[in-house]
Amino acid sequence: MENQTIEYTLVLTGLSDLPSLQVPLFLVFLLVYLFTLTVNLLILLLIFTDSHLHTPMYFFLGTLACLDMSYSSVTAPRMLFDLLTGRGDISVPACITQIYFLIFFATSEVSVLAVMSCDRYIAICRPLHYMQIMSQKACVQLVSITLVLSAIYTLLHILVLTKLTFCRSEALQSFFCDLPQLLQVSCSDTFINVLLILLFGALFGGVLPNSKYHVIEDKVSSVFYVILMPCLNPVIYSLRNQELKTSLRRALHRM
Secondary structure (H helix, E strand, O other), rough: OOOOOOOEEEEEEEOOOOOOHHHHHHHHHHHHHHHHHHHHHHHHHHHHHHHHOOOOHHHHHHOOOOOOOHHHHHHHHHHHHHHHHOEEEEHHHHHHHHHHHHHHHHHHHHHHHHHHHHHHHHHHOOHHHHHOOOOOOHHHHHHHHHHHHHHHHHHHHHHHHHOOOOOOOEEEEEOOOOOOHHHHHHOOHHHHHHHHHHHHHHHHOOOOOOOOHHHHHHHHHHHHHHHHHHHHHHHHHHHHHHHHHHHHHHHHHOO
């Protein structure tokens, strides 16, 4: 370790190295990001303003909308900035910070989806006791517990990540700081980090891509679960809901 130099700057290669594609990609993903923010904000507004939607299911849908906006905002603004300016350099502390929020919101979102499935199970199998079991206090407690556990798990990742040494100036083949690729360019032993990633995969069904191979496939999958998934969630879980559609009609009628 004495002869190693610490590298504090990394380079994100982005989605494409072709200059002619930078502006089209910027416009496409800007529209996707704005759609994600607009739709999720609309869902939150309907849930807050319509008393018919003050139920446990819509409380969880509102929480999911907040997490979708936050999850998308961790990576999309930085990606859009790099596409517009052609830059890709990022410091190691900034990279680790992005990874922290990415893991936290991803873990929280998966946990909230699990809570939503339990909520629907109770509503179907125990309808007479549903409101007693899923009280407002119980809903808040469930969401709070998922957020606290997600924060603890993420902190474990970050604590071991900050102990690593980065002594090679290499590019990350992605448009955001992807944890497996960051571990690949580290000079330290990453056994504990990989163990935590495997734990995440076992508990939450996370992806463990090998960043050394299939770069294009990894970028495509990253675009899906980092950019497109927060855009599709409101369509899948909310906008197809008849009560939300009715609430939207009532809101438009009042306007």
